Amino acid sequence: MLDSSNGRVEYPTVNLSAKPPKATFEEMFARVWKVGTITRHERTRLAALLLQESISLEERASIDRLLHAIRRGWLQVID
Numbered sequence: 001m002l003d004s005s006n007g008r009v010e011y012p013t014v015n016l017s018a019k020p021p022k023a024t025f026e027e028m029f030a031r032v033w034k035v036g037t038i039t040r041h042e043r044t045r046l047a048a049l050l051l052q053e054s055i056s057l058e059e060r061a062s063i064d065r066l067l068h069a070i071r072r073g074w075l076q077v078i079d
Contacts, residue, residue, distance in 0.1 A: 025049065029062055037076045038066065 023031070028045070032038045046063050049055055055063075069075040 025059060025062075029066065032066060032075060036074075037078045038070065039078055043070070043077060 028042055032042065046066060049059070050063055066075065070077060
């Protein structure tokens with residue numbers, strides 16, 4: 001954009017330090033099943049989700065499936 005007051009061209013700024021939005025639970029679930037690994041951060045997020053009273057029965061069942069798969073060794077926990 002041309003700033004008419006000083007004749008300079010001003011370019012929009014981009015915040016490069018902005019974090020990407022958190023993946024939805026469904027996206028995280030799909031990625032974990034597809035890749036076969038779950039990060040410690042994702043596992044902690046699952047535990048936090050279980051403590052929320054607002055999650056649906058379907059989400060709770062999906063979290064239980066993931067945690068069961070971790071215990072059985074079907075999913076690998078990585079850092």
